[in-house]
Amino acid sequence: MTYLRALCRALALAAFSLLSWIDVLVELVAFGLLCGGLVFFLGPAVVWTRGRSAVARTLAARWCDVEIEAPYRPEPPEPVRERDGWYRDGNQLYKRAFWIRWQHRLTWALEDPAAGREFGWQLVNPLVTLLLPVAVLLGGPRVLRGYGRWTRWWIGPRPPAEPRRNWLHRHLESLGQQVGLFAASVVHFVFSMVQLIVIVGAPPLAARVVLWNRTITDTLRREAGNWTGVRIARPYLPPPALPVPRADGLYQVGRQLYEDPFWPVQQARMRWILRDRATWRDLAGGVLCPLVSFVLILPTVALVGRGVIGLGALWIWRPFVSPRIDWFPFPAVSTHLGALAQTPVLLAMVVAGLLPTTWLARQQALFLRVWLGPTESTRLAQRVERLKQTRSDVTVTQAAELRRIERDLHDGIQSRLVAMGMKLGAVEALVDTDPAAAKRLAAELRAASSEALTELRVLIRGIHPPVLSERGLLDAVRALAMDSPLKSEVTGSLPGRVEEPVEACVYFAVSELLGNAAKHGAKRVSIDVAFADDVLTVVVTDDGPGGANPAGGSGLRGIERRLGGFDGRLTLTSPIGGPTKATLEIPCQLDLAPSSPKTSTSSETA
Numbered sequence: 001m002t003y004l005r006a007l008c009r010a011l012a013l014a015a016f017s018l019l020s021w022i023d024v025l026v027e028l029v030a031f032g033l034l035c036g037g038l039v040f041f042l043g044p045a046v047v048w049t050r051g052r053s054a055v056a057r058t059l060a061a062r063w064c065d066v067e068i069e070a071p072y073r074p075e076p077p078e079p080v081r082e083r084d085g086w087y088r089d090g091n092q093l094y095k096r097a098f099w100i101r102w103q104h105r106l107t108w109a110l111e112d113p114a115a116g117r118e119f120g121w122q123l124v125n126p127l128v129t130l131l132l133p134v135a136v137l138l139g140g141p142r143v144l145r146g147y148g149r150w151t152r153w154w155i156g157p158r159p160p161a162e163p164r165r166n167w168l169h170r171h172l173e174s175l176g177q178q179v180g181l182f183a184a185s186v187v188h189f190v191f192s193m194v195q196l197i198v199i200v201g202a203p204p205l206a207a208r209v210v211l212w213n214r215t216i217t218d219t220l221r222r223e224a225g226n227w228t229g230v231r232i233a234r235p236y237l238p239p240p241a242l243p244v245p246r247a248d249g250l251y252q253v254g255r256q257l258y259e260d261p262f263w264p265v266q267q268a269r270m271r272w273i274l275r276d277r278a279t280w281r282d283l284a285g286g287v288l289c290p291l292v293s294f295v296l297i298l299p300t301v302a303l304v305g306r307g308v309i310g311l312g313a314l315w316i317w318r319p320f321v322s323p324r325i326d327w328f329p330f331p332a333v334s335t336h337l338g339a340l341a342q343t344p345v346l347l348a349m350v351v352a353g354l355l356p357t358t359w360l361a362r363q364q365a366l367f368l369r370v371w372l373g374p375t376e377s378t379r380l381a382q383r384v385e386r387l388k389q390t391r392s393d394v395t396v397t398q399a400a401e402l403r404r405i406e407r408d409l410h411d412g413i414q415s416r417l418v419a420m421g422m423k424l425g426a427v428e429a430l431v432d433t434d435p436a437a438a439k440r441l442a443a444e445l446r447a448a449s450s451e452a453l454t455e456l457r458v459l460i461r462g463i464h465p466p467v468l469s470e471r472g473l474l475d476a477v478r479a480l481a482m483d484s485p486l487k488s489e490v491t492g493s494l495p496g497r498v499e500e501p502v503e504a505c506v507y508f509a510v511s512e513l514l515g516n517a518a519k520h521g522a523k524r525v526s527i528d529v530a531f532a533d534d535v536l537t538v539v540v541t542d543d544g545p546g547g548a549n550p551a552g553g554s555g556l557r558g559i560e561r562r563l564g565g566f567d568g569r570l571t572l573t574s575p576i577g578g579p580t581k582a583t584l585e586i587p588c589q590l591d592l593a594p595s596s597p598k599t600s601t602s603s604e605t606a
Contacts, residue, residue: 006141009063010133013147016059017129020122023049027119035187035216043106046115053118053155056125064148071114071157073577076104076547104576111575113158120176121154127308130316174357175300177227181364182293184220185286191216192286199274207269210279217282221372230365235278235374237381240268278378285371292367296360303353310346314339383567420448473503474529477510477538484514486522486542492529496590498536502566506538506584509559509570513582516555517542522580531590538584546578559584 030045050072057068079087079097086093089100109115128150135143191213198209214236221232243251243264250257251264258264273279314333333339423445430438467476474494481488498506510527517525522544530537548556549572560570568586 003140006136006144007133010129010136010144010147013059013063014126014129014132016056017126019052020125023052024119024122027122032187035184035191035219037212039106040102043102043109046109047105049122050118053121056151057155060148060151064144064151066145066148066152068148068152068156071117071155073108073112073114073575076101076108076576079104108576112577114155117158118155121151125151125154127312130312134315134319168354171354171357174361175304175354177361178293178297178300178357178364180227181220181224181361181368182290182297184223185290185293185368188216188220189286189290192283196283203270204266207266207273210273214282217285217372220368224365224368228362228365230362230369232365232369232373233379235281235372235378237272237276237278237378240272243268277375281371281375285368288371289368293364296364300353300357300360303349305353307346307348307350307353310349311343314342314346417452420445420452423448468500468503468507473498473506476503476507477527477529480507480511480514481525481527484525485518486514487524488514489524489526490529491526494529494531494590498531498590499588502536502586502588505562505566505568506536506586509562509584510538510540512555512559513540516548517544517580520544520548534587534589536584536586536588539581540584541579541581543579545576546574546580547576548572548574548580548582 026045030041034042060066060068079100081087087097087100094100132147195209195213199206225231243261245251250259251261253264253267330342333342423441427438427441467479478490481490522542525542528539563570563586566586571583574580
């Protein structure tokens, strides 16, 4: 590559990179429409902008001699029609596959890690390529190949285990989180004003508008948790139950009777919305959160913006457009020496602006949690409602477990014992007349008793595995991982023994998750066990194809019911293409007293 050709290519890349800002504008407009309820544009916008990235990868291969493969996850499979002619997605049935296909493609486009890196590249790349011609002019073709490797780092494939982020990356990401929280807070403010106007001016529409507005607030809560780690739970009271007709078939609301349940439902929903303190806290938070976010983000944006604009003016605007830069409070600059003297000051401004970004972003999220999170009374009401729901699930699960044990005993052990009793009668009859036949029957009885004992041990393990009682939960999970056909890694520690019912619950849940991972084609799985703040947390992550849904399988639903009996929960993250991450959280207590586990299990000593 000649020197002149490298310079021409750098100028072309700089001109082409400016089109990336058009992609950013399109994505931001589509995101704004998504916040407004128009959900059809964001997914196609993200996919459309990938065309520009594909051209950039092609140019990097041709002009920079750096091959860059596409980093995206495989596209989701086409929906399959069931035998009854319907398409199923979770608990929802569709007559046509359009909605399922669109939802899967939206999830595929947004949850792909490459999409976030690509958006960052679209923002940063034009700023870098504006400096690229100057760098090539000074360094020659080697600089252009370095730019190709830099492009591959941004929009190329990444290995599963990404390297640790450096200081600049972390703080730039925190700055993006600050800006994102502020933008989402502004959107929340706009819709909060709409909600207030509807409540005051059109009360019949208030319930529908408030519920619609809560989806915007839920997005703000979710993204605050994903970005900063500050989890914000939903604070709303449970919805009212459907009205029950009286003996005469009419529906009563106060002293008024209705023939149709429509108006009782609307009035119940209206009372539910207006009497919920979270509705008014959302309105107050819609006003206060943007103000606080603006105050927290203003110093960072001012310092970083002034520093970046100053560097661009000194080293881009001054050499090519204006030979003199004059701005307050810095002295006028017209030479390279003066620009070099001011550059450390501008870099210090950028560093000073980025330094507190992580702390400030977390403070923004904490303030959001104050106004948009649940109060103590709301938590109590939610807990009571959850206990009502899990009580019936636990009753059903216990009844099914008892029926299983009874069936296994009746069809297995009981039948063997009856057969052994009959053979014992035969031995008694033959012991005097035919001793040889009696001995053969005694040998068969010995083998049958061994099989019955083995079957009984298997049944006992299904009720409560002995390894739990003898070694504890962590070693029991390690034993499960060793028996699994997957490449497994178990990490974490427990400072004491967990309550026995909780141990059994987590043991069988992990066993079910390992079985699901192996059944759906996973090759590797990692299990992390931790205990903090009186909550036992187990995270099971596999590299399977993803797409798991508790509503679509009895195994995951059974895990939810089992955890619900202990006021625990299952959080599942399984995008199309993987990986699948299942988080089990159970409130419990640890027994910190030292124990002396047995050296062998009962099955080994028998």
